[in-house]
Amino acid sequence: MISDSLVMPILQGIHLSRSFGQGETKTTVLYDVSIELFAGQITLLMGPSGSGKSTLLAVLSGLLRPDSGTVMALGHDLWALSDLERERFRLRHCGFIFQGYNLFNALTARQQLEMVVRWGEGASAREARRRAEEMLDLLGLAKKAHLRPSELSGGEKQRVAIGRALIKEPNLCFADEPTSALDWKAGQQVIELLRSAAHDRGAMVLVVAHDARIIEHVDRVIHMEDGRLWQQEESEPVLHTIKQAR
């Protein structure tokens, strides 16, 4: 049985173009890019530096307006929404993980997560604490909930950052180079967590990375170079199920 959510793209970029600069310094980073991303799938977007993959992630996630093209996310034309509506959309549906952990130095692992729930959803302190502790438990960080970033390893910090992104239970999860600052063991743990978010929670996960070792952990790999998508590979089971459904 194939669910509709796997067949219908949850996030779709259509003829996206984006340039930076003006006149002679104008550089085009995305050339007429179209992409479909599905719920329950973890997709790796690979490419050399400057290929435009982070720009594509920013455009798809509602952080950077494209020069032309459309982003359809959960049935919404993302860039037709007002700034406030797009902010609310991100609040309700999007999670982000960045290369730098960007955690507040003063706050403990638990407080980093609580802050998102309290400020984002207006949850009570007790509710935020409960959810933060649940998430940290899931991330294997239950015993480190009281520690600040300076007391955590790089892998632990990135797991806290993942927890911060997932505690809202987002439908769309974007990760930009989430493993590049980690050793492979810690990187594997991070990828497994993202994979679990896709497979167990049904989220669409888009990972931008250089590291080829990640390929075997994802459902789908998209290669990008010079602002264009030039090759899309699907892991066998996923490819099979999608073809069957079609």
Next chain:
Amino acid sequence: MTSYSLITLWYERQRYVPGVLAVGFSALLIALQCGLLLGLFSITSIPIDHTQADVWMGAPAVSSVDLGRPIPEGTLARMGALPEIERCEFYLQGFAFWNKPNNGGSELCMVIGSNLSPDSLGKIDKLTPEQCGLLAEEGTVIIDKSDEKKLGVELEKKAEISGYPVRVVSTTRGLPSLAGPYVLCSIATARKCLPVQKDQTPTYVLGRCRNPQDAPKVVKQLNQYKDVLAFTKEEFSLRTRLHWLLRTKAGIALGYAAALGLLVGAVVTSQTLYAATVASLREYAVLRALGIPRWRIAGMVVSESFWIGIIGIALALPATYGLAWAVESCIRVAIVSLPWWLLSSAAAVTLVMALVSGLFALRSLRQIEPAMLLR
């Protein structure tokens, strides 16, 4: 929001110390300067605060006790006729020139002539019964010990006030003066020293009420007449101090210095918060990417400014008392007045300044751009 602000302030306290100190310095400066000026100007109301009268009646539009003018002699009977008044008496006060002995130059002094009986209403309470006895002789005066040098005299030395010869028969302690040294004497001597006091006119008529709480009522009745202006003791004391505070350049200097202190505090606090916010821009950018509203982040910055204000004020209050004590220990005169309303006002002004600094620091939030986190 508050808990995150406090946690951040404590954890990164070294970063916030300049802001806290700036706020504390501002609060200290305002409280101490105002207290010093208030204390200093309370010297001007000594003749009111250190005497026994409940009601003071002087010339119309009199703005300060030292600026009294002669009023008709018959006003005494007017006050005495009021049933609430137990007794009333004349009181003379005015500026005069003190000519030092041996042509040593002259000095402006404040002559105070009052009834010297034990139940006198206008007698300064620092005068002992023996001193009052000495002043009964016409041409005798008492000055404060601290003014001897200024007036160029010592005990039993002679000088002149407006050409009238006087002799210093005793000295008091703890009677500081501002515009001119206080010279205490009898009404008869004062009338000779103050040429403006013609015939039998007084400068003020002082009254004591059978029930001190009737003083406002008495004042109201007396003020139905246009040739005098009456006050309760408290009203006249405040009026005198406010006159000196607001009508002299000292008040302006105070305002200027306090404003300068506030400005320094505001700039340092604002810059501290600005730098702290900029240092956390990437963390805030993640929150913005996650859709956390900008006002939440702004609220945290303003909340930090509030706590910086509270901590700064909490540090400033004991420091203010400590410095006031140090000043008074040095000059041995209680000169810094720190009533609760003054301290509360200084704290409120400083807290508002800290909050405004927080609002100014919000300009740093314009730099938050979630897309900057993506390389």
